[in-house]
Amino acid sequence: xxxxxxxxxxxxxxxxxxxxxxxxxxxxxxxxxxxxxxxxxxxxxxxxxxxxxxxxxxxxxxxxx
Numbered sequence: 001x002x003x004x005x006x007x008x009x010x011x012x013x014x015x016x017x018x019x020x021x022x023x024x025x026x027x028x029x030x031x032x033x034x035x036x037x038x039x040x041x042x043x044x045x046x047x048x049x050x051x052x053x054x055x056x057x058x059x060x061x062x063x064x065x
Contacts, residue, residue, distance in 0.1 A: 007063055014059070 002008045012022035019025040025033075030051070034044040 010062070011059065 002011075015024045016022050019029055027048075030048045031044055034047045037047075039047055
């Protein structure tokens with residue numbers, strides 16, 4: 001949905017480094033990350049949903065948001 005191919009490329013490169021995929025973290029990645037942090041059961045899913053509302057300040061600054 002992003003119009004600027006350069007910005008798309010920057011985000012894909014970042015996601016590849018951070019998550020091993022240009023598409024960002026997979027659901028499985030997020031579940032494992034939460035479980036590794038000690039969350040169990042529905043707390044895992046609640047944390048994933050809560051995290052979806054947060055933005056990345058560094059990326060926002062680079063994109064001028």
